[in-house]
Amino acid sequence: MAKLPKQDELLQISYKPPKTPWMDLPVDFKPGTYCHGAKGKDLQAVGFPNARDWSPGEEDWKLPEEWKDTVLAGMADRLGKYRSFRLFMDVCVRCGACADKCHFYMGSGDPKNMPVLRAELMRSVYRRYFTKSGQLFGRLAGARDLTVDVLKEWWYYFYQCTECRRCSVFCPYGIDQAEITIMGRELLNLLGLNTEWISGPVANCYMKGNHVGLEPHTMVSNIEYLVDDIETLTGIHITPSFNRKGAEILFVVPSGDYYADPGMYTCMGYLMLFEELGLDYTWSTYAGEGGNFGFFTSNEMAKRLNAKIYAEAKRLGVKWILGGECGHMWRVLNQYMDTWNGPADFLEEPVSPITGTKFTNATSTKMVHIAEFTADLIHHNKIKLDPSRNDNLRVTFHDSCNPARGMGILEEPRYIIKNVCNNFFEMPEDTIREKTLCCGSGAGLNPGENMEVRLRGGFPRANAVKYVQEKHGVNMLANICAVDRVALPTLMDYWVPGVGVCGVHELVGNALVMKGEKKRETDMRGEPLPERSAEA
């Protein structure tokens, strides 16, 4: 991992574009700004082309001889398959409204991180090969040849976009850079040009059922480890079930919650809540991943990974599916799953067994977001909560990009937080809800080797957290995304020391008063409860 630059070095940001036209600016593969290349074995595991080890920093990318034809044929194919792609290649007027909306641009000043220019990287090639004006007028019409350097530029900048869709909120035509990045990555994957951090988890998920590659017995022992911690904390012993046929509900979470700090506390929150409710649910080791790094690769790969959820629900004979807190997981579940792998006619329309509430917004996918499920419980007074147990926390909420802009789940998590915490403070309006700022590590950009870019991309979010830290003494950043829980702690430590990161169900677990529990001494993280520390 490259040495971390100092804050004041990173903050030397200038939004003034360089003199050189962007087409003449070569990409600088500077360590710290890009991910490692995909490993051959990972590409091979899922049958991807041009499987080989390669390094983006090296001159030779070991491209197949006919690479250019492959890309152009792939482009033609996708222009015919995706209206979004063809339309977004054509209708941009370069008004520049999106330019300063991208967190990577705000944090780097690199003009090619303006969404409009990131899109022009692709459009210039589209014009050259797919429009008359580009063929006739060339560069004057904004067209350029597809060369190896252009390909490298694509790789660099399409893996420096978190598909967060913030630009799309502000675009007068709804042009969504995520759609263009998704297409760009599809084309790059035709040549085996992925990153290690994405293709590794994809291979893991395909073969083992989760991104982190936990084999079934390890997943079980990880959960049991959390069960032990819950027993220590509450005196209550939980016996979760795995791959159990006949359960009412299949529960699917992002695999980061099984083991990673602080995601595992969120997972403990789920376990405690379900225990308290007596919910008839099961985990699955086969469909043990809600997240979908295939989505950062190609639509086909995403579909192949996603297929396991319905397949497992069918095999186990459950009635419906409940999904944990995860960002891109819910983009996929909300906007893609049913189309890819539905119809889920073997499941029943989801009904909360506790409140009887019918989740009428999920009657086709039969999959409910846990924030919807828990908000409904609280609204019907079905669980006993002691929010004062979270009194040591001054909480703000980070809307994760995908649930905000690819679903719109804004109020449910806030409602839950306000019921389980006494101190909740919003960040400034222009940085939350549909205008939320990305963690800078989404869409598979959260390894360590590109830390400089992650810190830069995360700076705008951190800046807003700092605002509420200074104004309200905020010390906890809640969210409903596993990538946030993995990525934001590093970001907070760097930009806003003193602010922790947690999932919403960690706060629920802390506040939840369970039947027959012993008097709690600490919260899940082993920190003394607030009234205790006041006595001491």
Add this chain to the structure above:
Amino acid sequence: MKIWSSLLAVVALVLIAWLGTGVAGLYTVFGVGIPYLAFLIFALGFIYRILKWGRSPVPFCIPTTCGQEKSLPWIKHNKIENPSGTAGVVGRMILEILFFRSLFRNLKTEKRGDKLGFGSAKWLWLGGLAFHWSMLIILLRHLRFFLDPVPSLVRGLDGLDSFLQIGLPILYITDIIIVAALLYLLARRLFVPQVRYISLASDYFPLFLLLGIVTSGILMRYFLRVDVVSVKELALGLVTLRPTVPTDIGSIFFIHVFLVSSLFAYFPWSKLMHAGGIFLSPTRNMANNSRRVRHINPWNYPVDVHSYAEYEAEFKEKMKKAGVPVETE
């Protein structure tokens, strides 16, 4: 280069029209042939482009949600910014197309010391809206040349647009607004460094062309007066497909008509097609109801998956040891 070539192209168009009519006297070509041809290119081109976009399917339901989803009955649903059905989508599209809703959200990101600030930035929205609405009103006003009798709606619009009652001929407010708006849009392209950096010749050319059209129109109305009766005769002839060619109108009129014709012919092949494209934008014209209604992808195809049976075959012993139920013994 991008700027000068665009400006020169428009100057060349002006010269062609002037030489063609004022010197060569090709009134039929510039008054009838070219306008018909341009209109044909525009109409067919527009349809062609829309059909071409329309031929590509929308495989996934991908609205960009900008408000609360429809979920639990007691949570306030944002029906416009996150529509759950057709009515909401129509509302969202109306706001988008008539009032540029998304552009209204625009913010300015500023670095203040070691912090970032977000400020309101409504000028682009205002400039864009002012230009497009003036353009629409001016187009509708022009119907008075093409229709006889002039519909009362057009006459009413004319009256509204000139209610200030300044000068003779009476000044149209939209004439002032459209010039100001075009100059603003051009100025920000020239002087805002980021916008200048991303601009192409195809961004400058339509601005210069529109400025040329507006300028020639204003000159003709207020300064180099032309015979309105002859103009109407020509326009009516074009519409009724019985074109007559008056030769006494003056070159400024033919310059105006030629620039308009150029705009029409250029339109379908350029970024100006955003006018048609916005209606098709899947992030705006779809309802966020994909968990309730299954969206069909016409080219959905079966894919290789790692089946449970394959998974169990690999991990059966480990599963049994961990107490995870298996299918086969």
